[in-house]
Amino acid sequence: MxxxxxxxxxxxxxxxxxxxxxxxxxxxxxxxxxxxxxxxDGVLDKKQKQLIALGISLFANNEVCTVYHVGEALSEGATPQEIMEATAVAAAVGSGHAMSQGVTRVQQALGSLTAGTQ
The missing domain is CATH 1.10.287 (Helix Hairpins)
Structure with a gap:
């Protein structure tokens, strides 16, 4: 974009x-x-909070918030490396979300929809 x-x-x-x-x-x-x-600032500092918000923005697929929180993280002292690590964590959570649903809900649906057809 x-x-x-x-x-x-x-x-x-x-x-x-x-x-x-x-x-x-x-x-x-x-x-x-x-x-x-x-x-x-609280127990978590502003930079940490912006990195968390970036991860959530990526997971939510919100372009405007993603760009906003990258900028805010930079302004709070985050390095490009920290921003990319937060991005990697969001990717891990996103793929973990799909995996957890696949091994629970999808298998439950398969079990209920195929019960009696086997």
Missing amino acids: NTADLNQKADSYKIGVGHMKELMPGMVDAYHHFTAACFA
């Missing part, structure tokens, strides 16, 4: 949030307050 496309998506998000704020200002302000509190 090129920078212009990403900027357009980010702008669409900002415009959408602006429209929502016109209709529901308290909710949007509460959301921003909540997310600011979630990303503030």
Whole structure:
């Protein structure tokens, strides 16, 4: 994806949030307050939280959030190596998710759908 496309998506998000704020200002302000509190330094620092958010953004297949959290992680001092390691962890979780469903739900479905046909 090129920078212009990403900027357009980010702008669409900002415009959408602006429209929502016109209709529901308290909710949007509460959301921003909540997310600011979630990303503030705590036991986990801001960099660690941004790396976690990056992994979740990748797993959720959210392009705008992925780019946003890469930028935020960099601004909080993450190195490209740390960002790529977080990306690898997200890949492991994503493939592990498919594997866990395959060895549980899919096999259960096969068992119930093929019971009596064997």
